[in-house]
Amino acid sequence: MAYMDQKQKAVIAAELKRVMPQGWKYSLSVENHTAIVCTIAAAPVDLIEIANTLNRETAARLGDEPYKVNGYFDVNLFSLDRYDATAAGETFRAIDKALRSANWYDRSDSQQDYFDTAYHTRLRVGRWNKPFSHNA
Template identity: 30%
Template sequence: MAYISSEKVKEIRNSLKKELPNLKFSVRTENYSKVIITVKSGDVDFFSEYKSESRGYFTSWHINSDSVINDFTGSAKETIKKISKIAYSQGWYDESDSMTDYFNTAYYVVFNIGKMDNFYALNQVKKAS
């Protein structure tokens, strides 16, 4: 059964703040089985670097697959790779077997860019003249 402790969630939060100081995050747990990472604001323009036309326009992903990361380009892709690496750094494993309906994973990770009631705020960097 998936489980992540509050201490591990706190480690993820602290690592994200340390590695990506240009972004503001909300990191929380849901039912001690899921880590929900929401990027609230920052200087990364995720939406202009989102390239997947086949999937429509989303703001929430499960980032445990390269196909999601590859839907982005440039600095957004590199940022999501860093977030993913940190999110799965707390003893994550996946020994699930969908052919036998057996699910065994350490915990789940959900990645959001903003929320429905609180959109992502892009902080424009002012260039020196």
């Protein structure tokens, strides 16, 4: 069963501090004792514009209307390859690795609907009540 505490958070915070680029402002929190959440509040890279560009490209490929990101979004850590060609790709991968650094394991079997992980990880850009800030 997933479990996260302040002791594990401290290990992750040290690793995250090592990999976070200069000028990126972020916070780290524990959510419901099961997840570690990294929220990027500001960066010299316009992450909102990157997300909107990727959404427009995907929508054009599918012949659909693009979804517009307005100030905040959650990064899907299971499809980080989507960001590889962008300025955020390498950083997102480093953040994901740092978030999984505190004794992380995954013995899940989705075929049997059995999920057993050390803890869950989330990466957010901005918040609903405090949008992401591009500090160029």
